[in-house]
Amino acid sequence: MVVKQETKSMTGNDAASYAALYAKPEVIAAYPITPQTTIVENLSRYVDAGILDAEFIIVESEHSALAACMGAAWSGVRTFTATSSQGLLYMAENVFWSGYGRLPIIMPVVNRCLAPGWNIWPDFQDSMAFRDAGWIQMYTKNNQEVFDTVLQSFKITEDKEIALPSMPCLDGFVISHTTGQVDLPDAEDAYEFVGPYDDPIIEIDVDNPWAFGPMTGPDLYAKNRRDLMAAMERAKKKIVSVHKEFDERFGRSYGNGLVEPYGDDEADLTLVTLGTIGDESQEAIDRLKAEGHNVNALRVRTFRPFPFEDIIEFAKKNHKLAVIDRAVSFGHEGPLRIEVEAVLKRFNVDTEITGQIMGIGGEDVSYSKIIDYAKKELKE
Amino acid sequence: MPVTQKDLMIKPKDALLKGHFACAGCGSALAFRHAIGSVADKAVLVVPASCASVYQGSGKGVSFNVPTVNTAFAASDAVASGISRALKKKGKDDLKVIVWGGDGSAADIGIATEIGACDRQENILHVMYSNNVYGNTGGQRSGDTMIGARTATTPDGNTTPRKMVPFILMANNARYVATASAAFLEDFVEKFQKALSMEGFKFIQIDISCPPNWRADSADSVKISRLGVQTGIWPLFEWDRETNTVVLSRPGKKYNEKENRKPITDWTKLQGRFRGITEAELKALEEDTERQWNFIRKFM
Numbered sequence: 001m002v003v004k005q006e007t008k009s010m011t012g013n014d015a016a017s018y019a020a021l022y023a024k025p026e027v028i029a030a031y032p033i034t035p036q037t038t039i040v041e042n043l044s045r046y047v048d049a050g051i052l053d054a055e056f057i058i059v060e061s062e063h064s065a066l067a068a069c070m071g072a073a074w075s076g077v078r079t080f081t082a083t084s085s086q087g088l089l090y091m092a093e094n095v096f097w098s099g100y101g102r103l104p105i106i107m108p109v110v111n112r113c114l115a116p117g118w119n120i121w122p123d124f125q126d127s128m129a130f131r132d133a134g135w136i137q138m139y140t141k142n143n144q145e146v147f148d149t150v151l152q153s154f155k156i157t158e159d160k161e162i163a164l165p166s167m168p169c170l171d172g173f174v175i176s177h178t179t180g181q182v183d184l185p186d187a188e189d190a191y192e193f194v195g196p197y198d199d200p201i202i203e204i205d206v207d208n209p210w211a212f213g214p215m216t217g218p219d220l221y222a223k224n225r226r227d228l229m230a231a232m233e234r235a236k237k238k239i240v241s242v243h244k245e246f247d248e249r250f251g252r253s254y255g256n257g258l259v260e261p262y263g264d265d266e267a268d269l270t271l272v273t274l275g276t277i278g279d280e281s282q283e284a285i286d287r288l289k290a291e292g293h294n295v296n297a298l299r300v301r302t303f304r305p306f307p308f309e310d311i312i313e314f315a316k317k318n319h320k321l322a323v324i325d326r327a328v329s330f331g332h333e334g335p336l337r338i339e340v341e342a343v344l345k346r347f348n349v350d351t352e353i354t355g356q357i358m359g360i361g362g363e364d365v366s367y368s369k370i371i372d373y374a375k376k377e378l379k380e
Numbered sequence: 381m382p383v384t385q386k387d388l389m390i391k392p393k394d395a396l397l398k399g400h401f402a403c404a405g406c407g408s409a410l411a412f413r414h415a416i417g418s419v420a421d422k423a424v425l426v427v428p429a430s431c432a433s434v435y436q437g438s439g440k441g442v443s444f445n446v447p448t449v450n451t452a453f454a455a456s457d458a459v460a461s462g463i464s465r466a467l468k469k470k471g472k473d474d475l476k477v478i479v480w481g482g483d484g485s486a487a488d489i490g491i492a493t494e495i496g497a498c499d500r501q502e503n504i505l506h507v508m509y510s511n512n513v514y515g516n517t518g519g520q521r522s523g524d525t526m527i528g529a530r531t532a533t534t535p536d537g538n539t540t541p542r543k544m545v546p547f548i549l550m551a552n553n554a555r556y557v558a559t560a561s562a563a564f565l566e567d568f569v570e571k572f573q574k575a576l577s578m579e580g581f582k583f584i585q586i587d588i589s590c591p592p593n594w595r596a597d598s599a600d601s602v603k604i605s606r607l608g609v610q611t612g613i614w615p616l617f618e619w620d621r622e623t624n625t626v627v628l629s630r631p632g633k634k635y636n637e638k639e640n641r642k643p644i645t646d647w648t649k650l651q652g653r654f655r656g657i658t659e660a661e662l663k664a665l666e667e668d669t670e671r672q673w674n675f676i677r678k679f680m
Contacts, residue, residue: 026469027462055465060496064458067451067493071426071462074449077469079462093452204424204447204463206475213450215438 002251005183012175017042019150022190025080027072029065033087035172036110062087066094073103076203085112099134102163112172121362122172124327136166137304141279143180232305258307263296271297272323284370308343323355383570400443402435405598407562407588408509428456430482454490457497460504483510483524498581505582511590519593528661555580558618563605564631595652607647626679
């Protein structure tokens, strides 16, 4: 039975901090960076007001923000931080350290482009730089999905079989600072869904001392990385099952949790997207269909682990994929297109594929622009 | 409580098991065994990239007999902050969170992290064991390298003064700051335990000999450290925020007076890193040493 929820209007960052509040992290580390800042500001207010019983560490850099969360994770407590853009880059070595170290940390990334020049608007260049860091990455399309995804992330990340940090991604400003509708469950119901973190993945124990991350020869090192690869595979199933459980309790779903198809199963053109462009594409699809075009869409919600099975299954039924990327691998294509194209080849699927890079540095990606692009691809 | 030679012989738990990878004559491993051994049942170690990340041993054969978290070079004090807060949250704040790292992290790459933890008054102790050089990577100059030292990146001799990390942390309101020497272990362990009895950010800088990088005979390890104190190169003191006073430590007290000091060359001549040191460099090294003492005296 779906629990009672209250419809509220709030920004995407508010939605992220509500989810964090409801999950009751015990250690939070915070460093300001636009457009993430209001997430940790909200949490500092909750802590000061006594609504959230957490240690709040006001660190001197993002490098230390993640490092403090890592210390908390090693100590066996639930932990949370958030960042954006240059802040994520400044954390870099700790992002890999915590991913490869299998530390259960939840860190929303409010996507913002990278300098130079100074620009606070969204693209995915920041989080895409960390797709190989061993973190789960889920891209959200609206404020509601931010709340839902952050809440789900705790349950996925803290599963002993998974033990991978999570980076729920939300487009800067388009979601983070834009007020939208969010159906909010009671704090108790949300917490009951996540559950307490009382059987930690790892915990410092003076009676049973271990060393974390000492010098490791090639054999053991390679085994650790292969374990990480296997955990990523398991994470796909876990994301689906947590998403399903969430749907049963709260009555909301996003495809199967890995990918969200939109429109008919078979079409002449399929828009493949990430993040808010996925939401805007749905509007574009509705309008294109009203004009008589046969189009559909597939929003990749989970980018790491990469749900290639679901993408292939959908691609097989369709004729042409048009991938919209909000990031570039300079010297190549957009990362989403590269990866989708690779799996088509790998599974001998002859569905045509093309792509377009849009929305870099916050360039507006309206449904009308998507419609123009789709029409161009339909003609070719 | 004064720590005696006898106390050092009693190890409630051996913190450094057989098979560690420390070089012969390593002052850091020596200091580790005695200091960490004195609190082995309560110690939680955080080790940045440093010699300690090597000499703890490898893979499943780690010889540190206490929980040990290895961190990125600049991350240790922030990781320790997270651990300390989490332990507090769990009601386990009787445990002692100790950063054990070298001068590369404490004086250079990790100094912002360290000052950050100090500024927040995190309940941790940072022990900076200093061989005044990046030891692991083959002996390059660090911010704590002494004037005149020949290192892999200053083959003609280092020209810049030491960073004097203890004073930086005093200025940033640390709870307790001390210096120590591996040649005077009773004094070091006493300061170590005293620091751990206090709440807040504590810092101890300990001089440890590094025979490979100092190009010295490992048999001279303790002797060189002792001469470091006796020549005035290594002032031994402690400073407490509550009194804002520097107290010179018993083994090094008399070297405040220049006339009691042995010539610096007694110390330099045992170390290949000072081979070829010029008169001008020696003079500059002496002046830098005096600069430290002058700073200390302001707080006495």
